[in-house]
Amino acid sequence: MMSIDYAMMSEKLVKLMEDYARLHEEISKIAEYTACLDIFWDGDANSAFMSLIGDDMVRAGILTARIGEAAKALRKAFDIYVQNEKEVLKMIGERI
Numbered sequence: 001m002m003s004i005d006y007a008m009m010s011e012k013l014v015k016l017m018e019d020y021a022r023l024h025e026e027i028s029k030i031a032e033y034t035a036c037l038d039i040f041w042d043g044d045a046n047s048a049f050m051s052l053i054g055d056d057m058v059r060a061g062i063l064t065a066r067i068g069e070a071a072k073a074l075r076k077a078f079d080i081y082v083q084n085e086k087e088v089l090k091m092i093g094e095r096i
Contacts, residue, residue: 009078016071023067027060 034053040046 006082013071013075013078016074020064020068020071024064027057027064030060031057 034050034057037049
């Protein structure tokens with residue numbers, strides 16, 4: 001028999017979404033801070049730094065988006081599971 005702790009799973013999903021939101025916020029702050037650094041120096045060092053940090057920010061954005069997509073997919077899967085569980089219990093209840 002398979003058993004699921006719905007409350008625990010729901011709490012974990014909420015925590016995951018909160019963590020995702022915080023991560024997204026922090027990456028946005030880093031992007032803002034680094035954009036401000038662009039004004040402090042000129043030349044090759046600035047160009048190299050801005051190029052590298054730009055690449056890092058793109059990668060961080062992609063990673064964050066994937067985490068968000070995974071969290072949303074997990075939420076949908078959990079909701080489907082809960083709905084199916086209710087339907088099975090309803091069918092079992094009708095037969096008893």
